[in-house]
Amino acid sequence: MIPGWFDGTHLIGTRCTTCQAVFFPPHQGFCRDPRCEGEELVPQRLSRRGTVWSYTNACYPPPAPFLAAEPYEPVTLAAVELARERIVVLGQVKDLAVEDLRVGMELELTEGTLADGPRVWMWGLPR
Ligand SMILES: [Zn+2]
Numbered sequence: 462m463i464p465g466w467f468d469g470t471h472l473i474g475t476r477c478t479t480c481q482a483v484f485f486p487p488h489q490g491f492c493r494d495p496r497c498e499g500e501e502l503v504p505q506r507l508s509r510r511g512t513v514w515s516y517t518n519a520c521y522p523p524p525a526p527f528l529a530a531e532p533y534e535p536v537t538l539a540a541v542e543l544a545r546e547r548i549v550v551l552g553q554v555k556d557l558a559v560e561d562l563r564v565g566m567e568l569e570l571t572e573g574t575l576a577d578g579p580r581v582w583m584w585g586l587p588r
Contacts, residue, residue, distance in 0.1 A: 467582045468506070472550065472570060476505035483507070483546040507550070509570045510587060511541040514549050516562040534576050539584050541568050555585040 466473055466486055474485035477492040479499025485507060492499035516539040537554040539562060554562070555573040571585035 470570075471506035471509060472582060474505045474507050474546065474548070475502040477502055483548055485546075485548055485550050505546075507548075508543045508545050510567055511543040511550070513539050513562055513564050513566050513568060514542040515540045515564065516554070516559060518559045531577070536576075537562070539568060541584055553581070553583045555583040557586065 472485060473487055474483050475487040475489070476483045477494070477497060477499040478501040480492060480494055480497040482492065482494050482497065483505050484493055484502070487502075487504065489502055490500070492502065516537065518535050519538050520535045522533045537557055537559055538551060539554045540549045540551045542549050553573070553575075554568070555571055567587055568584040569587040571583055571588075572580055573583040573585070574580055
């Protein structure tokens with residue numbers, strides 16, 4: 462689990478107080494919108510449900526800070542669009558294969574266990 466990204470219920474992004482744009486992962490410093498001069502970013506809980514924008518299976522270990530088991534087991538990844546925040550959040554999908562996913566289907570934030578043990582947030586079917 463990466464500290465500061467997930468509060469047990471919601472993912473935590475940051476919102477620019479100048480232009481209201483939301484970013485994930487959370488960061489500090491300057492607004493990432495080049496048209497905005499905002500420098501105040503505040504924590505923002507993200508919507509728990511979104512729709513699949515794209516998906517794939519990851520046949521190679523992911524880059525840091527994500528963790529992978531040895532030997533590596535392919536995982537399902539989905540880029541989920543959050544309508545209110547107007548962002549896409551990439552994450553591992555729990556208990557679904559690429560064959561189960563369709564663009565536009567709804568997924569909900571959940572928790573799962575990585576192959577090497579840590580509990581992390583994942584995308585899953587709405588409950
Ligand atoms: Zn801004």
